[in-house]
Amino acid sequence: MARIVMKFGGTSVADIDRIRNVANRVKKEVDAGNQVAVVVSAMAGTTDQLVNWVNEASPLHDAREYDTVVAAGEQITSGLLALTLQDMGIAARSWLGWQIPFKTDNVHGAARIKEIDTAKMAQRLDENVVCVMAGFQGISEEDNRITTLGRGGSDTSAVALAAALDAERCDIYTDVEGVYTTDPRMVPRARKLDKITYEEMLEMASLGAKVLQTRSVAMAMNHNVRVQVLSSFAEKPGTLVVDEDEIVEKQVVSGIAYSNNEAKITLVGVENTPGVASEIFGPLSAGNINVDMIVQNISEDGLKTDVTFTVPAADLDKAQDVLKAADAVKYDSLIGDSDVVKISVIGVGMRSHAGVAATMFHALAEKGINIHVISTSEIKVSVLIDAAYTELAVRSLHTAYGLDAEE
Ligand code: ASP
Ligand code: MG
Numbered sequence: 001m002a003r004i005v006m007k008f009g010g011t012s013v014a015d016i017d018r019i020r021n022v023a024n025r026v027k028k029e030v031d032a033g034n035q036v037a038v039v040v041s042a043m044a045g046t047t048d049q050l051v052n053w054v055n056e057a058s059p060l061h062d063a064r065e066y067d068t069v070v071a072a073g074e075q076i077t078s079g080l081l082a083l084t085l086q087d088m089g090i091a092a093r094s095w096l097g098w099q100i101p102f103k104t105d106n107v108h109g110a111a112r113i114k115e116i117d118t119a120k121m122a123q124r125l126d127e128n129v130v131c132v133m134a135g136f137q138g139i140s141e142e143d144n145r146i147t148t149l150g151r152g153g154s155d156t157s158a159v160a161l162a163a164a165l166d167a168e169r170c171d172i173y174t175d176v177e178g179v180y181t182t183d184p185r186m187v188p189r190a191r192k193l194d195k196i197t198y199e200e201m202l203e204m205a206s207l208g209a210k211v212l213q214t215r216s217v218a219m220a221m222n223h224n225v226r227v228q229v230l231s232s233f234a235e236k237p238g239t240l241v242v243d244e245d246e247i248v249e250k251q252v253v254s255g256i257a258y259s260n261n262e263a264k265i266t267l268v269g270v271e272n273t274p275g276v277a278s279e280i281f282g283p284l285s286a287g288n289i290n291v292d293m294i295v296q297n298i299s300e301d302g303l304k305t306d307v308t309f310t311v312p313a314a315d316l317d318k319a320q321d322v323l324k325a326a327d328a329v330k331y332d333s334l335i336g337d338s339d340v341v342k343i344s345v346i347g348v349g350m351r352s353h354a355g356v357a358a359t360m361f362h363a364l365a366e367k368g369i370n371i372h373v374i375s376t377s378e379i380k381v382s383v384l385i386d387a388a389y390t391e392l393a394v395r396s397l398h399t400a401y402g403l404d405a406e407e
Pocket of ligand 1: 047135268
C-alpha cells in the first residue's frame with residue numbers, strides 16, 4: 001500500500017463528465033489499495049473568467065480581494081469531485097487551503113508556501129478517506145486571508161502536498177501524454193520522453209514548455225518528490241521527472257525549447273572604458289528589468305563597442321526608456337527588436353560531452369540562419385535568432401541531435 005498524490009489540471013475537470021472520468025482514475029488507485037490525496041485545478045477557463053471579472057471591477061485592484069475571487073474556482077472543483085466520488089461509494093472529503101492549513105506568506109497573487117500541516121489529512125488518509133484538496137490556494141497567517149500561488153500554481157500545491165505527506169509519488173494528470181523532446185504541435189516527430197531529470201525539466205519549464213509550473217519543478221527537486229506527468233484521457237505511462245542518478249542512459253540533448261518572450265536591445269558605439277557595463281546594466285536592474293543574454297563587441301580601433309542584450313519582450317519599451325534617461329550611458333544609437341526568438345538545447349549529458357554547441361551552430365548555418373546572441377550554461381546552449389526562423393530552427397536541431405521519432 002502506498003500513499004500517493006494525484007493532481008488534475010483544468011482540462012481534466014472541465015465538466016461533470018470529465019470529473020467522473022477523474023473519479024474513475026482515483027477509484028482505480030483506491031481499489032489498488034493506495035491512500036489517495038487529490039489536488040484539483042479550477043475547471044478549464046474558470047480562473048481566466050474570474051481574473052477578467054476582477055479586472056473589470058477594478059483595474060488597479062487590491063491583491064487580497066483578487067485572491068478571494070480567483071481562489072474560488074478550485075473550491076468548486078474540490079467539492080464536485082468529492083461529491084462524485086461519494087456517489088461512487090468512495091469515502092471522500094474536500095479540503096480548502098485554510099482547512100488544512102496550507103500556510104503561505106502574504107504576498108497575495110504570488111504567495112510562497114511556508115508550511116503545510118498534514119496531521120489531520122494524514123489521519124483521514126489512514127482511515128482510507130480520499131482527500132480532495134483545492135489547489136492554488138493557501139492561507140496567510142499574517143493577515144488571516146486566502147492567498148493564491150500564481151497562475152499554474154496547483155502543480156506547486158500538489159508537489160508541496162506530496163512532499164509534506166511523504167507520498168511515494170505525485171502524478172500530474174494533464175491533457176498531454178507527458179513531456180516531449182520539443183513542442184509536438186511544431187515538430188510532428190517530437191517524442192515523448194520516458195524520463196527527464198529535474199534540472200532538465202526546470203530549464204524546459206522556465207523556457208516555456210507549459211506542462212508544469214516552474215516553481216513546482218524546483219520544489220520537486222529540492223524535496224526529491226518523484227513526479228509523473230501523464231494524460232488523464234489515455235491509459236498509458238507518462239514522463240517521470242526524477243533525479244539524475246535514476247537515468248542510466250543520459251542523453252546529450254534531451255529537449256529543445258523556444259521562447260518568444262524575448263526582445264533584443266543593441267547599443268551601438270558605446271565608449272570602451274571601464275565602468276560602462278555597470279552604467280548600462282545598473283539602471284536596468286534598478287528598474288527591475290531582467291537581463292538574460294549579453295554580448296559585447298569591440299570595434300577595430302578599440303575605442304568603441306557595441307553591446308547587445310535581451311530583456312523580456314514585455315519590458316522592451318520600459319528598458320529603452322530607462323536607458324535613454326540614464327545620462328551616464330553614452331552611445332551613438334539604440335536599436336530595440338522584439339522579432340526574435342530564443343532557442344535552447346538542453347541536456348545533462350552536455351556536462352561530459354564536447355561539441356554540443358558546434359552541432360547547433362552547424363545545423364543553423366546549414367539552413368542559413370543567422371545567430372544574434374549566444375549564451376551557455378552547464379546543461380544548456382541558447383541562441384537568439386529572428387523569430388521568422390523559429391520552426392525551421394527547432395526542426396533542424398531536433399533532427400541534428402537525433403531526437404526525431406521513427407516514422
Ligand atoms: N487555476 C489556476 C490557474 O489557472 C491554478 C492552476 O490551474 O494550476 O492558474
Ligand atoms: Mg497547469
